[in-house]
Amino acid sequence: MKLILILLVLGNLHLVAPDAQGDALFDLRTTLKASPDQLTDWNQNQVNPCTWSKVSCDPNNNVLSVSMSFMGFTGSLSPKIRVLSKLTILSLQGNQITGGIPEDYGNLSSLTMLDLESNRLAGQIPSSLGNLKNLQFLILSQNNLEGPIPDSIASLPNLTSVLLGYNNLSGQIPDHLFHVSKYNFTGNRLNCGFNNTHPCTSGSGDASKKSKAGIIIGVIAGVLVLILLGCFMLFFWRGRHRGYKREVFVDVPGEVDRRIAFGQLKRFAWRELQVATDNFNERNVLGQGGFGKVYKGVLGDNTKVAVKRLTDYESPGGDAAFQREVEMISVAVHRNLLRLIGFCTTPTERLLVYPYMHNLSVAYRLRELKPGEAVLDWATRKRIALGTARGLEYLHEHCNPKIIHRDVKAANVLLDEDFEAVVGDFGLAKLVDVRKTNVTTQVRGTMGHIAPEYLSTGKSSERTDIFGYGIMLLEIVTGQRAIDFSRLEEEDDVLLLDHVKKLEREKRLDAIVDRNLNKKYSMEEVEMMIKVALLCTQGSPEDRPAMSEVVRMLEGEGLAERWEEWQNVEVTRRQEYDRLQRRFDWGEDSIYNQEAIELSGGR
Structure with missing residues (x-):
């Protein structure tokens, strides 16, 4: 299978990190008070926003356009979108946005159109808009803006249209604004009109409104042409510079056709x-x-x-x-x-x-701390569990092709300086066509974390990851390893999963929790996390919840129903297991005899 990669030229680096763009746009969604059924594909954890509705990007994933007209927003404008250094069009016409225009919008250095017409904006027009040297269209009509028109706007070199009609503006209009191709200052207390030298509009109001659609279409068409031209020149450049492919590609010895693109x-x-x-x-x-x-x-x-x-x-x-x-x-x-x-x-x-992950891995923080290093508190453990689930949910349900990690465990979940979970080590991962439910390979992974169906058949799917995630949840709660032979001394189960199941049946959950927490945790939350873990580690992969369901359960939605359903099935299965237990003698040879056996072989 040929590698599925993004081919980017080394020189065209991202000027703004995708996560900064996504964070800024999601903050805009929040401050605008978008309803739950609006912008539903704006995923806060999907840090590259270029697949979101109402957002357009260039080939390098820089946000170029945000257009959300007539959507009924009632909130305010977020200053955080100042980081969108490549944004050319911001159109929020026809909403009910309140508050002022943030001074930070003067940092949108690439902006060519700012359209905030027909809202409820108040306050003064920021003088910082005079920093927008590429601005061509300033459309702020039909708001509640007041005060003077900043002189800085008059000095914008590319300005061709200024529509400020029907606000509460007052004072002098900078003379230069009367020389732009299209202007409208009607419905304010400005020095224009019947008793002044200049008219308040460069044409009739109707003509102005009719021309506006043409302006918008023209700008959008221009941007699209630039994008297409950029793509054409990119491929042309690559064709002309095949002799310099070492600057763009890493060639894999022995495989002429498989080249890894590292442009970004x-x-x-x-x-x-x-x-x-x-x-x-x-x-x-x-x-x-x-x-x-x-x-x-x-x-x-x-x-x-x-x-x-x-x-x-x-x-x-x-x-x-x-x-x-x-x-x-x-x-x-x-x-x-x-x-x-x-x-x-x-x-x-x-x-x-x-x-570099400052706090290393979850496994290190649970079991390998040096003297003086802080133990993971319960609140941090909950956040780690949820962050890991969200990362796996993205791999399984938002990637195309989807990705199976195949080695989910506490050692492969890293922690940044804020103890946020970061899923790493994709050395065993598999890309899977979304039309396929599983992929057959030789078994790879760490014993104790491997799902039973993968171990017996070699067939892995996203449900094998969910099993590993369930084991990791038990590691987070107990602080123990997936396989621990020291438990044999106490006549307990070697496998952590079996050990927890036994204590859960005996209603001895207090004996499960990591002693390093010193009883500083919520027993109700411990029960919730153990229940989620046991649902994720069911023997049949079809019975395990999807990662999106796991995220919802960790957030407090739907766990009770799934747990009750599982309990009914588990009683029947336990009875069958006890019957087989009496029939067969499971000798010690069937017990795994290494705590972390790494299985090797081809994929």
């Missing part, structure tokens, strides 16, 4: 990463996986990074793991998924560079 990422020099990691000093090792080690590094600008090095590049699957991680990150962009900063390739090396 930084290409690091080998020497740069060697210096950053102190020559890959063992003291800087953060972790080790099936295909290499991860090192802590500090770049020349003091940025902390994590460098993943494929130490055995020539081994079977080594280069495939490198390609896979890049492929997954090219497809999936989400605040709860680990993002890639850059890469380095040599004839014998493959390295990936990620942001």
Whole structure:
């Protein structure tokens, strides 16, 4: 299967991080008071907004246009959209927006049209709009704006249309505004009209209104033409520069047709990463996986990074793991998924560079703390559980093709400086056609986290991830490992799942919770999380909830109904299990005899 990647030219880097754009637009949705049935595809956790309705972007995922006219908004304008440095059109005509025009809108340096007509805006026109040197159309008619027209607006070099009619504006109109192609100051207390030198409008009101649609269509058409022209020039440039493909692509030895596009990422020099990691000093090792080690590094600008090095590049699957991680990150962009900063390739090396996660992994914070380091409190554990669920929900339900992680566990959930969960390590992940329900491979993963159907048949699906997620929830609640032989000394189950099920049946949930919490938790919330975990780890994959359902249950919706349904089924299954238990003798040979067995083999 050919890699599904985003082909971007190295020189065309994003000027604004997708997460900053998404955050700003979602804040605008919030301040405008959009109703629950409006802008339903604006997902707060889907940080790239270029697939959202009412939003248009250029080929580099920079937001170009936001058009939301006549939608009945009653809120106010968000100042946070100042980060949209490439925004050319902002159209919110015909709503009932209140408050003022934020001064921050003067930072929208690429803006060519600002259309806020027919709202309930009040206050003065910000003088900062005079910073919009590319502005051509300023349309603020039929609001409650007051005060003078700022002199700074008159000096805008590209202004061709100023429509400010029917407000409460007063004072002098800068003379230069009477020389633009289209203006309308009617219905204010300004120095124009019957007793003044200049008329209040450059034409009849009707003509002005009729021309406005043409202006909007013309601007939008112009933007679309620019986008198409940009795409054409991009492909033309690539065609003319095939001889320089080393600057754009990483060629995989032995596979001429499979090239990884890294245009949006930084290409690091080998020497740069060697210096950053102190020559890959063992003291800087953060972790080790099936295909290499991860090192802590500090770049020349003091940025902390994590460098993943494929130490055995020539081994079977080594280069495939490198390609896979890049492929997954090219497809999936989400605040709860680990993002890639850059890469380095040599004839014998493959390295990936990620942001450094200051608080390492959930597994580390649960079980490997050094003296003096803080234990994860219950509120943080709840936030980690929900953030991880949202990241997996995005992989399963919002990516096309969808992505199966195949190694969900506490060790692969990282924590940033704010203890927000970030799902990482896509070395075992699989891209899956949305029309397929599962994919058959040799089993890979960590024992204790592997779903039973995957272990027995080799068939994985998003439901295998959900099983692993359920085990991870139990790790979060108990602080224990998925497999722990020390429990044999107390005649308990080696598998954490079986151990928790037994204590849940005995109504001894207080014996489940991590002792490091020192009883500082809500027993009701503990019960809720354990119930979600047990629903996720049901033996039949069809019975497990989808990740979107898991998110809703963690947010307090729908758990009681699912739990009651499961309890009825579980009683029947338990009776059947007891019958088989009496019939067969399960010897010790059937027990897994390694705490974290890494299974290897082809995918």
